[in-house]
Amino acid sequence: MTPKDPGPAYCLNPGCGNPIGRNAGSGRPRHYCSDACGRAYRRAREKSPTPDALAHSAFAAQVADDLARAVTHMLQLTRAQQPLAALTLLRVVEGDLEDLKAVPIQQARDQRQRNADIAQCLGVPSEQITRKLSADAVRRRMDSRSLRTRTRVRLPRQAAPPTTTAPQGVSTARIPSHRRTPADGGEVTPSRARDPDRHPCGPAAVLTRALSHLQRLSGKPLRELADDSGVSASYVSRVLSGERCPSWKVARLLTLACAGDPAEIQPLWAAARGQVPTQRQSLPAALRGLHLAAARPCTDELGEHTRLTPHAITGMFNGTALPAWEDVEELAHALNAEAQPLRPLWNAACAALAAPLPSAAGPIPR
Structure with missing residues (x-):
């Protein structure tokens, strides 16, 4: 050639x-x-939405959740007449407010809104938006939040509300967890999955890591992968670098070209697109997708970072047992991923477990 x-x-x-038919000769290629x-x-x-826009949305949701918990706890301290504790917590609230103000400004920029319109909403001069809350300043604030949260006041964790309402007749009993217990009856080693130094990646970054690891496992160079999937090499390069979030058609073609399982990639793709997973997707497949994105560490290594036994982790990947939500959350953090996108799949698995079995004489459900 x-x-x-x-x-x-x-x-x-x-x-x-x-x-595309390309005619020989000079001129810009089509x-x-x-x-x-x-x-x-x-x-x-x-x-x-670009991966940066999705990261901004995930960061805003995290800050809003932290702020809501801080305000609720501050209200309790005020009613209990603990002014010094409330004033200490006020510093946390003020920092969360600054973070929460910076991210919607960047989200407005992602939507190509003008700085003048953003400044008008805040009631500040346009120069202040450009100077103090530039895109670089917002990015630095997002990166520094992890350092600031190490010293923030410890707040009591609240149970995350389910994202879907359980159908009538579905049991809400807590599913027993499968955690390791010390043989001598002493204290269990604390989990390192939620260590302050570990910050889970957003859904878009997890999808990029999974597709990139599939490409490395296949051993195919970029040009060969593009030819096998029928997608241009430039677009494949942007997808694998995280610059572009592909459509499901492209993500599926790349997965099949790398001999991967589309069922493991689809929940990651839905989370990266900000979509609610469908009932056709399963919790074990989503966990295997997170496992793939983390380069498939062995269960013994995951057990060292969690309080789960390797046998329980294997069962979660294979779907032989329905784990408790806190186990799912801890395993997702150990795989350096956010757990909240898995919540609808876990709710659906709980509903399916509590649903009555179909009659033997009845039709087979499709």
């Missing part, structure tokens, strides 16, 4: 993928099979 013959090319629109396909791709790119 000569340098002037770049080989077969395909439309950059992930929903198309048709081959990237879309038609002008209409190019316009559709650009419209979808504007609507599709």
